[in-house]
Amino acid sequence: MIAIIDYGMGNLRSVQKGLEKAGYASVITADPEQVRQAPGVILPGVGAFADAMNNLRTSGMIEPIQEVVAAGKPFLGICLGFQLMFEASEEGGNFQGLGIFPGQVRRLPPGLKVPHMGWNALTIRQANPFMDGISDGAEFYFVHSYYVDPADPGLIIATADYGLHFCAIAGREHVFGAQFHPEKSSDLGLKILENFGKQVHAC
Amino acid sequence: MLKKRIIPCLDVHGGRVVKGTNFVNLRDAGDPVELAATYDQEGADELVFLDITASSDGRAIMLDVVRHTAEEVFIPFTVGGGLRTIEDIRDMLKAGADKISLNTSAVQTPRLISDGAWKFGSQCIVVAIDARRRRHADGTVDPTQDAWEVYIHGGRTATGMDVLTWAREVEKLGAGEILLTSMDCDGTKDGYDIALTRAVSEAVTIPVIASGGVGNLEHIRAGLTEGKADAALAASIFHYKEYTIRETKEYLEKCGVPVRRWQKK
Numbered sequence: 032m033i034a035i036i037d038y039g040m041g042n043l044r045s046v047q048k049g050l051e052k053a054g055y056a057s058v059i060t061a062d063p064e065q066v067r068q069a070p071g072v073i074l075p076g077v078g079a080f081a082d083a084m085n086n087l088r089t090s091g092m093i094e095p096i097q098e099v100v101a102a103g104k105p106f107l108g109i110c111l112g113f114q115l116m117f118e119a120s121e122e123g124g125n126f127q128g129l130g131i132f133p134g135q136v137r138r139l140p141p142g143l144k145v146p147h148m149g150w151n152a153l154t155i156r157q158a159n160p161f162m163d164g165i166s167d168g169a170e171f172y173f174v175h176s177y178y179v180d181p182a183d184p185g186l187i188i189a190t191a192d193y194g195l196h197f198c199a200i201a202g203r204e205h206v207f208g209a210q211f212h213p214e215k216s217s218d219l220g221l222k223i224l225e226n227f228g229k230q231v232h233a234c
Numbered sequence: 235m236l237k238k239r240i241i242p243c244l245d246v247h248g249g250r251v252v253k254g255t256n257f258v259n260l261r262d263a264g265d266p267v268e269l270a271a272t273y274d275q276e277g278a279d280e281l282v283f284l285d286i287t288a289s290s291d292g293r294a295i296m297l298d299v300v301r302h303t304a305e306e307v308f309i310p311f312t313v314g315g316g317l318r319t320i321e322d323i324r325d326m327l328k329a330g331a332d333k334i335s336l337n338t339s340a341v342q343t344p345r346l347i348s349d350g351a352w353k354f355g356s357q358c359i360v361v362a363i364d365a366r367r368r369r370h371a372d373g374t375v376d377p378t379q380d381a382w383e384v385y386i387h388g389g390r391t392a393t394g395m396d397v398l399t400w401a402r403e404v405e406k407l408g409a410g411e412i413l414l415t416s417m418d419c420d421g422t423k424d425g426y427d428i429a430l431t432r433a434v435s436e437a438v439t440i441p442v443i444a445s446g447g448v449g450n451l452e453h454i455r456a457g458l459t460e461g462k463a464d465a466a467l468a469a470s471i472f473h474y475k476e477y478t479i480r481e482t483k484e485y486l487e488k489c490g491v492p493v494r495r496w497q498k499k
Binding site for chain 2: 041042044045048049052077078079144145146147148149150151152168170172173174192193212214215216217218220221
């Protein structure tokens with residue numbers, strides 16, 4: 032069963048419901064052991080970066096996450112969960128992240144309304160099974176004030192345009208992150224969750 | 235490019251969607267979960283549920299509606315109406331609402347905005363502002379003056395507060411979005427108060443949802459362009475099937491307004 036990590040950051044139920052609608056069972060768990068054992072793991076999250084890292088640390092989730100990723104199991108970070116996958120964030124100062132991917136989390140540039148809230152279109156930068164059935168220009172629901180700036184451009188699967196072309200999906204092998212909320216992006220969002228579920232079952 | 239959002243609003247009373255004018259002549263309009271799912275499939279970008287029951291029994295029923303909606307509907311939805319405490323907010327978010335909207339309680343207890351934003355994040359705290367044009371002592375509107383006053387208690391109580399000042403204040407307190415309703419235009423079907431919408435949109439750097447007065451698609455276009463709103467909320471034109479969400483988006487697209495493409499499985 033896919034494990035959805037519960038570390039006190041936001042509404043996880045919609046992620047679980049979305050997976051269920053896409054045909055995949057999951058468990059919302061705060062138990063590091065259950066995360067270790069899971070065939071696939073999702074790290075959701077809304078809120079502040081530093082709080083989230085703190086919560087991951089105190090709940091003993093950092094090691095299991097690193098193990099799951101090192102083992103090559105499918106892993107998906109959503110929104111704040113995506114940002115946490117990078118080395119550091121400038122939100123609230125300078126805070127260290129999980130460092131699964133090289134790169135920084137930066138504040139969206141001034142001049143446009145922040146948070147970037149609403150539906151925005153993706154430009155697909157490279158083909159990936161995670162994007163099956165998603166065509167260039169497909170729209171997803173975003174809510175965020177910071178964006179990830181991967182140090183390795185080869186990680187970028189899709190971008191979106193909000194004052195700058197920022198990374199909307201990054202990934203390598205079975206490890207992915209999305210800045211938008213697939214669980215709130217109607218049919219196409221559910222398709223993304225389905226693609227993730229398929230990878231979990233194929234591994 | 236960020237798209238302009240189209241948001242149907244559903245008034246919920248006793249667990250059912252109701253239609254009516256100014257809370258009178260309420261008629262049953264169906265099951266909220268079913269209607270929400272239909273709007274999702276028609277291409278709505280977001281939904282707003284307004285709980286007009288305002289009783290503790292009503293709250294329990296509303297929580298149930300929210301729970302069921304969260305299981306069936308995979309677009310963001312906001313719940314407003316009678317939320318007074320952090321616990322009220324937490325309950326709604328836990329039940330599955332993505333955002334909650336505060337109106338009277340935000341004016342009476344501004345700390346509710348900052349506490350809510352601190353605990354749950356700005357992105358889920360919407361402040362609803364009911365705005366009415368200032369009037370002369372004899373009740374007439376001075377059309378040369380663009381000044382609006384904040385009302386609470388469903389538009390029954392004037393607060394004396396200036397709308398633009400309050401809008402800036404709620405942004406400072408941590409609100410993530412403003413749901414702006416023109417009381418002068420609400421129910422008229424003559425269109426949004428464009429001057430109001432524009433003034434508030436320009437006064438803050440958080441998104442503004444225009445509300446009150448939509449009678450046709452041109453009104454929506456005007457609110458999103460001249461009014462500079464980020465999203466357009468409407469109730470009756472969608473409920474009475476005068477226009478579908480799809481028609482709305484096709485019209486806006488033709489006018490050059492960026493909207494999310496309508497897609498269906």
